[in-house]
Structure formats: structure tokens, C-alpha cells
Amino acid sequence: MTEVSHFALGDFALDCGVTLPAAQIAYTTYGTLNAARDNVIVFPTWFVGSHADLEWLIGDGEPLDTSKYFVVVPSMFANGLSSSPSNTPAPYDRGRFPAITMQDNVRAQHRLLSEQFDVQKIQLAIGGSMGAFQAYQWGLAHPDLVERIAPCCGAARVSPHxxxxxxxxxxxxxxxxxxxxxxxxxxxxxxxxxxxxxxxxxxxxxxxxxxxxxxxxxxxxxxxxxxxxxxxxxxxxxxxxxxxxxHTWQTADISLTPGYDGDLEKALGAIKAKAVASPGQKDLYFPPEDMAWEVAQMPNAEVRPIPGPWGHFSEVGINPACNAFLGNSIRMLLER
The missing domain is CATH 1.10.1740 (Rna Polymerase Sigma Factor; Chain: A)
Structure with missing residues (x-):
């Protein structure tokens, strides 16, 4: 079983105005960080997921190849491993846990990578579902650090539907x-x-x-x-x-990042990273036409829908055909 580590954030200021005391972010790592500290892939978790759900993509010879890359999987707030309602003491325990944004998550992850590992370059920020919001956010918030992003079966802003x-x-x-x-x-x-x-x-x-x-x-x-x-x-x-x-999913919107004033077109246009967006062809949460619109606003991006009837499960590692298609898209992006 992969060892889970914890990075202490201290008193962490959230976008909602609350400071979460003694906050922490859980994470796992795979592969070896090189001397230049520039062979990094960050792979945030998805909704109610943990590192264990993502390991099918990680390993020697896998799409996220640990013979080449140092893969960091940070756990989202509220997944039960990072600071969550279930492990936070009063006054922010249980139903009193403060509202968390996607921006809060990525800001905490950036502190982990910069303070714990002194990362100099991120070769890829990848994520599926709620992880896709975070991949977009990484590309927007840290354009000089992130070379590539691969949002899968997700979005940059939650749709009304x-x-x-x-x-x-x-x-x-x-x-x-x-x-x-x-x-x-x-x-x-x-x-x-x-x-x-x-x-x-x-x-x-x-x-x-x-x-x-x-x-x-x-x-x-x-x-x-x-x-x-x-x-x-x-x-x-x-x-x-x-x-x-x-709540984090329902309020997700990269254009709420300071400087973009809710203008999603402007926010997407500011993502400089090379990008491949991989929607599920039949995903009911995040239809491929929505991701295609997002990609059209970005200067260096393409959309590669994952074919088949597996919907939002197109990127969870269940179907071999979906796995092969997504793996090929990731390899192609890492070669660019």
C-alpha cells in the first residue's frame, strides 16, 4: 500500500474568509524527483477519491511513467485524508466545516510542491472530474511553472445543468x-x-x-x-x-481567480500551457461540446473525446478501450 504523507499548512486562509487552523494536506509520491526538480507531474484527486483511485495511470511504463517523472498526488480538502469535516476539531468540525474552493485546493497544493519539494517546473497538471477543475486552475494560476495540463471528464466552470x-x-x-x-x-x-x-x-x-x-x-x-x-x-x-x-464542485469556477472577475473566456485565454482536454463522449455531467468550447478559448489546446458509452466513467480505469485511448492522449501530450 502506498504511504500517505501529510504537509502542515498551519493556519490556512480560505477564500470564504475563514482561517482554518492547523490545516493539512495529504499526499503521495511516485518515482524520483530529479536534481533539477523539473520532472514533476501533479495529479490532484477527484470527488470523494484518494490516491488509490488514480494509481492505474501511474508506474514504470504507464502513461505517467515513474521511470521519467516524479508524480505527486495531493488529496483534496474534505476527502477524509486532508483537512476534512471528519477530522477537524471544533469549531470547524462536521457540518461547521468552512466552504472550500478549487482555488483553495490549488493554493494549498502549490505550497506543498514549492515548500516541501522546491519544484522548479511542472511538466503536467492532470486531473479527472473534480481533478479537471484543479488542472485548469493550475494552468491559470501558475503559467510559468506548468508546461502542460490534461483535464479529463471535467470543466473549468460548473455548468448550470x-x-x-x-x-x-x-x-x-x-x-x-x-x-x-x-x-x-x-x-x-x-x-x-x-x-x-x-x-x-x-x-x-x-x-x-x-x-x-x-x-x-x-x-x-x-x-x-x-x-x-x-x-x-x-x-x-x-x-x-x-x-x-x-459544495466545492457546485461552486467551481476558475474565472473567480483574482484578476478575471468571472470572465471565463478571459481566464481560459490566459492559460499558456499546452493542453489536451479529454471528455467522455457520453458524459452527462461534462458533455464533450462543453469541453470543446473551453478548448476553443485556449491558445494551445486540443480536445480528444474518449469514445464509447462509459460516460463519466471513461477515465476511471474500468474499461480497457477507454484506458488505452486516454493513456495514448497523455503520452502524446507529454511528448509535445
């Missing part, structure tokens, strides 16, 4: 009276299971269900897939951590 989906998922959980404003005494099981069923209809495409591709994941029926995969997944996650990350 995605915002509505997330609102529905949150409502399913908050409707469980056991949640009790975050001070629950037992796990809000009914709310978490309801959220799982909301999520199931969006994460994968209509074609995925029509063709019964859940069988490739080991489930004989749709109902078994709903109960044994979706419900089982969510009941293992701390509800307050989950809601904190949902």
Missing part, C-alpha cells in the same frame, strides 16, 4: 432526518443510499444501461448494480465530507 444535478444529489442526502444538520449520531444510511441511486442514473450513459454493460463490472441485473455497487459505495463515505466536496 451540472449544478442542478448536484443540487438533487445533495437534497437526497439532506432529506434523511438522521443527518441532523451534520451532527448525526448514526450514519444517515437512507440518505446516502438515496444519493447513490440519484448518482447512478448520471454517471453512465443511456447506452451503457441499454447494452447491459454493468455485467462487465460483475453485476447481473440493474437492481444488483444499484444496490451492490452504488448504494454500497456511498454508505462508506462520511456524509459531511461528501457534502463539503459537493
Amino acid at each position: 451540472c449544478y442542478v444535478f448536484l443540487a438533487g444529489a445533495k437534497a437526497a442526502l439532506l432529506a434523511d432526518p438522521v443527518y441532523a444538520g451534520g451532527d448525526y449520531e448514526t450514519v444517515p444510511d437512507a440518505g446516502l443510499r438515496a444519493l447513490g441511486r440519484v448518482w447512478a442514473g448520471w454517471a453512465l450513459s443511456q447506452e451503457f444501461f441499454r447494452d447491459g454493460l454493468y455485467r462487465e463490472m460483475g453485476f447481473d441485473t440493474v437492481d444488483a448494480f444499484l444496490v451492490d455497487f452504488w448504494e454500497a459505495f456511498w454508505v462508506g463515505i462520511d456524509a459531511n465530507d461528501l457534502l463539503s466536496q459537493l
Whole structure:
């Protein structure tokens, strides 16, 4: 099992105006940092994910090749490893954890890379889903440090449609009276299971269900897939951590970075890094046409949709064809 380290941020000022005391960011590393400190890849985690979810792309000979690169995987705030509602003492514990932005996450990650490792160049900032927001943010906030970005199945700003989906998922959980404003005494099981069923209809495409591709994941029926995969997944996650990350996703917007005043076109145009955006061809959260528009605003970018019916799961390492396509896109970008 990969060792998890923690970087102490101290009293960390957040965009919401709160200073989070004794904040910390969890991280893992793979490969060796070279003498010039310029062979770095940063790969932030996605929604409710950890480093373990990303390791399929990392290793000797893999797309993120540890024989060449030093890969740093920082955990997002509220994923249960970095500072989170579930591990922060009062007064910011549980449902009182302050609002976190994508900018907060990348600012903390930059401190990790600069203070812990004295990184001189980042060859690639890559991320999937919520990690894609962070990849865009890295490219915008640190144009002289970041050579390339690879946002996958994500966006630079949450769309109104995605915002509505997330609102529905949150409502399913908050409707469980056991949640009790975050001070629950037992796990809000009914709310978490309801959220799982909301999520199931969006994460994968209509074609995925029509063709019964859940069988490739080991489930004989749709109902078994709903109960044994979706419900089982969510009941293992701390509800307050989950809601904190949902808020971060729902408010994600790189154009809120100081100097851009909400102008997304201007923010995207300021990203100098070479970029390949990889949407899932049938992703319902982040449709490929949305990423294509983002790429069109950037000076040195292209879009390479991941073909197939796997929707938002196109970049999670499940389907071999999706994995091969995305791996090839990453290798091509690293050679540019």
C-alpha cells in the first residue's frame, strides 16, 4: 500500500474568509524527483477519491511513467485524508466545516510542491472530474511553472445543468432526518443510499444501461448494480465530507481567480500551457461540446473525446478501450 504523507499548512486562509487552523494536506509520491526538480507531474484527486483511485495511470511504463517523472498526488480538502469535516476539531468540525474552493485546493497544493519539494517546473497538471477543475486552475494560476495540463471528464466552470444535478444529489442526502444538520449520531444510511441511486442514473450513459454493460463490472441485473455497487459505495463515505466536496464542485469556477472577475473566456485565454482536454463522449455531467468550447478559448489546446458509452466513467480505469485511448492522449501530450 502506498504511504500517505501529510504537509502542515498551519493556519490556512480560505477564500470564504475563514482561517482554518492547523490545516493539512495529504499526499503521495511516485518515482524520483530529479536534481533539477523539473520532472514533476501533479495529479490532484477527484470527488470523494484518494490516491488509490488514480494509481492505474501511474508506474514504470504507464502513461505517467515513474521511470521519467516524479508524480505527486495531493488529496483534496474534505476527502477524509486532508483537512476534512471528519477530522477537524471544533469549531470547524462536521457540518461547521468552512466552504472550500478549487482555488483553495490549488493554493494549498502549490505550497506543498514549492515548500516541501522546491519544484522548479511542472511538466503536467492532470486531473479527472473534480481533478479537471484543479488542472485548469493550475494552468491559470501558475503559467510559468506548468508546461502542460490534461483535464479529463471535467470543466473549468460548473455548468448550470451540472449544478442542478448536484443540487438533487445533495437534497437526497439532506432529506434523511438522521443527518441532523451534520451532527448525526448514526450514519444517515437512507440518505446516502438515496444519493447513490440519484448518482447512478448520471454517471453512465443511456447506452451503457441499454447494452447491459454493468455485467462487465460483475453485476447481473440493474437492481444488483444499484444496490451492490452504488448504494454500497456511498454508505462508506462520511456524509459531511461528501457534502463539503459537493459544495466545492457546485461552486467551481476558475474565472473567480483574482484578476478575471468571472470572465471565463478571459481566464481560459490566459492559460499558456499546452493542453489536451479529454471528455467522455457520453458524459452527462461534462458533455464533450462543453469541453470543446473551453478548448476553443485556449491558445494551445486540443480536445480528444474518449469514445464509447462509459460516460463519466471513461477515465476511471474500468474499461480497457477507454484506458488505452486516454493513456495514448497523455503520452502524446507529454511528448509535445
